[in-house]
Every structure is written in C-alpha cells, then in structure tokens.
Amino acid sequence: MTNYPVIAIGNILVSSAIITEKFCCDYQKCHGACCIIGDSGAPLEEDECKLIAGEMSSISKHLRPEGIRSIKESGPFIIDSDGDTVTPLIDGEECVYTQFDKHDNCFCGIEMAFNAGECSLRKPISCWLYPIRVSKLSNGMTALNLHEWHICLDAFVLGKKEGIPVYKFLKEPLIFAFGQEFYSELEEIAGKFF
Numbered sequence: 001m002t003n004y005p006v007i008a009i010g011n012i013l014v015s016s017a018i019i020t021e022k023f024c025c026d027y028q029k030c031h032g033a034c035c036i037i038g039d040s041g042a043p044l045e046e047d048e049c050k051l052i053a054g055e056m057s058s059i060s061k062h063l064r065p066e067g068i069r070s071i072k073e074s075g076p077f078i079i080d081s082d083g084d085t086v087t088p089l090i091d092g093e094e095c096v097y098t099q100f101d102k103h104d105n106c107f108c109g110i111e112m113a114f115n116a117g118e119c120s121l122r123k124p125i126s127c128w129l130y131p132i133r134v135s136k137l138s139n140g141m142t143a144l145n146l147h148e149w150h151i152c153l154d155a156f157v158l159g160k161k162e163g164i165p166v167y168k169f170l171k172e173p174l175i176f177a178f179g180q181e182f183y184s185e186l187e188e189i190a191g192k193f194f
Contacts (some may be wrong), residue, residue: 022159032106041087062109
C-alpha cells in the first residue's frame with residue numbers, strides 16, 4: 001500500500017490520499033455490496049446507537065423480516081470481536097438494516113426511514129463517509145484515512161474517469177461530521193496540491 005503524507009487541520013490528521021485519489025460509487029456495478037460483504041457490521045458512534053434504539057419503531061418499517069428478527073435476538077447494535085460497537089449482521093452476512101429491491105439492489109433501511117421523514121439519523125457516519133475511515137487516536141486527535149476495499153475497485157475506476165477526488169465525492173458527510181470550516185481548509189490545501 002502506498003504511504004501518503006499526512007495533513008493536520010486542527011486536531012484532525014488527514015491522509016493526503018483523500019485529496020489525491022479519485023472515487024465515485026458505481027452503484028450500477030456493486031449494487032450496494034458494502035452493506036452485504038464484510039466480517040463485521042458498520043461501526044457506530046454512541047449518539048447513533050441512542051438514535052437508532054430510540055427510533056427503531058420507525059426504522060423497522062423499512063426493514064426485512066429477517067433483519068427485524070436479528071435485531072430482536074441481538075439488539076439494534078452489538079460489540080464485535082475487536083471491541084467496536086457495530087450494526088448486527090443477518091446470519092453473519094449482510095447488515096440487519098439492509099433492504100433490497102426487486103433487482104437485488106441493496107439500500108439502507110435507516111436512510112429510507114430518514115428520506116421518508118421518519119428518522120432523524122440519515123445513516124451511520126461510517127457508511128456515509130466511506131471510503132474514509134475515521135480513527136480516534138490516544139492523543140485525542142482524529143485520523144482520516146482512505147480505505148481501499150476490493151469490492152469498491154469500480155468506484156475508484158469511475159472516480160478517475162470522472163475526475164472526482166475522494167474529498168469532493170464526500171463533501172456533504174465531511175461537512176456534517178467535521179464542519180464547514182474544516183472542509184474549507186481541506187479544499188484550500190487541495191488547491192495547493194495541484
């Protein structure tokens with residue numbers, strides 16, 4: 001894997017790969033595979049756990065019976081083998097919050113509830129920010145790194161074709177998570193890179 005210089009913006013360390021690499025979800029090719037494939041569920045923040053638990057009656061209207069069954073068995077979130085709080089999986093496979101259309105395209109039931117005005121959480125920030133992974137460091141800083149997953153190869157190809165840097169593709173969730181001032185500074189630094 002390539003080593004990328006790190007940029008500090010306040011107490012946030014940003015891998016320069018987020019500026020230099022290109023990315024654009026190619027849903028026509030992946031059909032939402034990131035919600036299906038993996039050895040653990042989506043990482044959740046503490047406030048997200050509270051929102052999901054508090055709004056489960058609204059969210060559950062957008063879930064499949066097997067997802068609802070799994071949530072009844074394990075709860076709306078679990079602690080995985082790494083000690084992280086994550087969404088549960090259905091039989092060790094897809095996220096309990098997945099929903100499929102008749103063409104087997106995968107959608108987030110939480111986001112469907114949000115879009116219907118029935119939930120205040122759009123989707124877990126770890127999902128919304130993908131392919132950026134957020135790490136809390138022991139010194140109190142936050143690190144943003146680019147995660148390269150084989151199921152998203154088509155997204156990196158499409159991003160290069162369209163010329164969309166990762167940080168531009170993820171503008172909305174970056175501003176939501178870290179604020180407009182952070183994003184403006186990231187844009188300014190990106191301008192100096194090219």
